[in-house]
Amino acid sequence: xxxxxxxxxxxxxxxxxxxxxxxxxxxxxxxxxxxxxxxxxxxxxxxxxxxxxxxxxxxxxxxxxxxxxxxxxxxxxxxxxxxxxxxxxxxxxxxxxxxxxxxxxxxxxxxxxxxx
Amino acid sequence: xxxxxxxxxxxxxxxxxxxxxxxxxxxxxxxxxxxxxxxxxxxxxxxxxxxxxxxxxxxxxxxxxxxxxxxxxxxxxxxxxxxxxxxxxxxxxxxxxxxxxxxxxxxxxxxxxxxxxxxxxxxxxxxxxxxxxxxxxx
Numbered sequence: 207x208x209x210x211x212x213x214x215x216x217x218x219x220x221x222x223x224x225x226x227x228x229x230x231x232x233x234x235x236x237x238x239x240x241x242x243x244x245x246x247x248x249x250x251x252x253x254x255x256x257x258x259x260x261x262x263x264x265x266x267x268x269x270x271x272x273x274x275x276x277x278x279x280x281x282x283x284x285x286x287x288x289x290x291x292x293x294x295x296x297x298x299x300x301x302x303x304x305x306x307x308x309x310x311x312x313x314x315x316x317x318x319x320x321x322x
Numbered sequence: 323x324x325x326x327x328x329x330x331x332x333x334x335x336x337x338x339x340x341x342x343x344x345x346x347x348x349x350x351x352x353x354x355x356x357x358x359x360x361x362x363x364x365x366x367x368x369x370x371x372x373x374x375x376x377x378x379x380x381x382x383x384x385x386x387x388x389x390x391x392x393x394x395x396x397x398x399x400x401x402x403x404x405x406x407x408x409x410x411x412x413x414x415x416x417x418x419x420x421x422x423x424x425x426x427x428x429x430x431x432x433x434x435x436x437x438x439x440x441x442x443x444x445x446x447x448x449x450x451x452x453x454x455x456x457x458x459x460x
Contacts, residue, residue, distance in 0.1 A: 228414050235406040239338075250402065284415040291411035302457020303411055309450030310418045313443045317421050320439030 209271030216267030217279045220260045225286035227256030229294055277318030281311045341458050344408030347400050348416045354397035356423030360431060361390030412458040418447050 234249030268276050284307055291297040339347065365387030369380035380387045404413055422444040428434040 228410060231402055232405045232410040235402045238403065238406045245399075245402070254398070281418065284418070287414045288411045291409065291414075295410060297409045297411045299411075300457055302453055306450045306452075306454030306457065307415050309453060310415050310447050313445070313447030313450055314418060314421060316439050316443030316446060317425065318443075320437045320441075320443060 209275045213267045213269070213271035213276060214279065216263050217276045218282070220263035220267060221280050221283035222286060223256050223263060224260035224280075225283045225290060227253045227260060228283075228287050229253075229290045230256060232291075232295065273321045274315070274318040277321060278311060278315035281314040284310060338407040339404070341408060341412075344404040344413060345416065345455050345458060347404035348408075348413045349419065351397045351400040351404065352417055352419040353423060354393050354400065355417070355420045356427055358390045358393035358397060359420070359424055360427045361386050361393065364431075365390050409458065412454060415454060416451050419451055422447055 230249050230253030234247050234251075234253055237244040237247050237249070264280065288299070288303065288307060292299060365380065365384050366377060369376045369384055369387065371379060377387070381391065382388075401413075401417070425436065425440055425444050429436050
């Protein structure tokens, strides 16, 4: 069984959209410093919406194709998020982050391999 | 856009979370998220009508599904709280722990089989999260 390019593109898009969801959640969470009920703000709402959108792309993407290929691609979202964290929030790259992330991506790859 | 809203003179009584607390929050978030996924799966299997409409209707009639969604919301809330004071690049990958709990729960509750790949995978994820966690608590 091979994985159609369409599925790969959909799951890639899902990971990309989801990483921006995380950026909006982080950015919107700042408002919670001024009280819990600032929970309802447009940034958090956008973040949640992006996650919902990402899950729609993901579900459509994994309908066909191999999970062992598609699953690890979701964890690519963690790598995009590492980039955005530095770009938008000035968070430093560290060796621990690279190593931890590499292990996690590898782990998700194995989980995908075992999920045929 | 923030200039339009005058910041309220709220005293800074809310102490920020320490990195350790933020990581602990995300850890709880993954446990809740896994429980939510399991409940949503078992709830979705018993909805009367298939498809998106069936799931929507199921939210009103199917307690398992409803509790699953509530737990999901709660886990999202914990993530947001953790992100308030913690680094996104550190906390976000920790969510991969959800894979670990879901695999364990699927085996325990749904008697799904575990194989060497899944076992290797969840072990590697756990080591990765430990490496991240250690680097974040320094």
